[in-house]
Amino acid sequence: MDATHSTAIDRFAVGGLRCVALLDGANHYDAGIFFPDVDPSAVERALAEHALAPDDIPSPYTCLLVETDGRRVLVDTGGGDMAPGVGRLRSSLAAAGVQPADIDTVILTHGHPDHIGGTLDATGAPAYPNARYVMARREWEFWTSASLPASVPEFFRDVAARNLPPLADRIELVDGEVEVAPGVLVLPTPGHTPGHVAVGVQSQGDELLYISDAFLHPIHLEHPDWHPIYDVDPATALRTKRMLCDRAAANHGLVAAYHFDPFPGLGHISPRGHGWAWEPI
Numbered sequence: 214m215d216a217t218h219s220t221a222i223d224r225f226a227v228g229g230l231r232c233v234a235l236l237d238g239a240n241h242y243d244a245g246i247f248f249p250d251v252d253p254s255a256v257e258r259a260l261a262e263h264a265l266a267p268d269d270i271p272s273p274y275t276c277l278l279v280e281t282d283g284r285r286v287l288v289d290t291g292g293g294d295m296a297p298g299v300g301r302l303r304s305s306l307a308a309a310g311v312q313p314a315d316i317d318t319v320i321l322t323h324g325h326p327d328h329i330g331g332t333l334d335a336t337g338a339p340a341y342p343n344a345r346y347v348m349a350r351r352e353w354e355f356w357t358s359a360s361l362p363a364s365v366p367e368f369f370r371d372v373a374a375r376n377l378p379p380l381a382d383r384i385e386l387v388d389g390e391v392e393v394a395p396g397v398l399v400l401p402t403p404g405h406t407p408g409h410v411a412v413g414v415q416s417q418g419d420e421l422l423y424i425s426d427a428f429l430h431p432i433h434l435e436h437p438d439w440h441p442i443y444d445v446d447p448a449t450a451l452r453t454k455r456m457l458c459d460r461a462a463a464n465h466g467l468v469a470a471y472h473f474d475p476f477p478g479l480g481h482i483s484p485r486g487h488g489w490a491w492e493p494i
């Protein structure tokens with residue numbers, strides 16, 4: 214595997230396709246967000262095994278660039294101005310030698326602020342001016358609906374209301390599993406949000422799975438029934454987690470985990486106990 218390391222980008226290959234993990238920045242969360250409704254002593258033990266404090270769980274935001282058939286596909290747009298320490302995606306892209314105008318396709322895996330926050334530029338125009346944007350129809354309809362469930366935080370509503378409508382004339386809404394560029398597939402993985410998708414990158418028999426927020430932390434792999442506060446449908450999320458992990462473990466394919474620390478969040482998944490183990494590369 215060809216790999217070039219820097220603090221902001223990490224180049225790797227999937228079969229014959231060139232990929233770049235792009236750091237948007239890093240945030241921190243606490244155990245109440247990642248592991249609510251779990252016995253606190255069990256959470257404490259799990260965090261201690263990872264040498265983590267309950268109030269300071271590091272969480273990078275790691276987007277993906279795939280070069281395929283002369284096209285450049287960007288997966289997620291980072292957090293934009295949602296928090297200090299994030300919103301660096303475009304400088305990471307520049308470090309990879311790619312300008313916003315070079316992006317052909319932008320896949321938005323779901324409508325949460327840390328994935329769509331960088332969708333517009335400072336003037337409110339699409340940040341990737343020549344790109345078509347792809348999102349699951351169900352996800353788009355959820356976030357652009359006039360009646361979001363009361364459980365959706367105000368901040369999430371505001372970011373979606375600001376970032377999604379300007380894409381209305383260029384968004385491509387997809388249903389089910391769809392190949393959106395040669396070797397790049399959108400995979401329905403609902404549960405975290407109603408229309409959450411993962412992305413499969415396939416070439417020469419290899420498959421990378423970009424799992425987005427199906428898992429927020431390796432501890433969620435070890436304890437798949439410990440749902441973050443943001444999972445809107447935990448039962449569906451659990452089915453999605455099993456499907457993704459079974460698929461990744463069966464082909465021993467590379468997994469790109471948006472929030473796994475440290476950057477670039479690349480690794481493999483193998484069965485362990487009643488869950489799975491994360492093996493970073």
Ligand SMILES: [Zn+2]
Nearest residue numbers: 325327328426
């Ligand atoms: Zn996220």
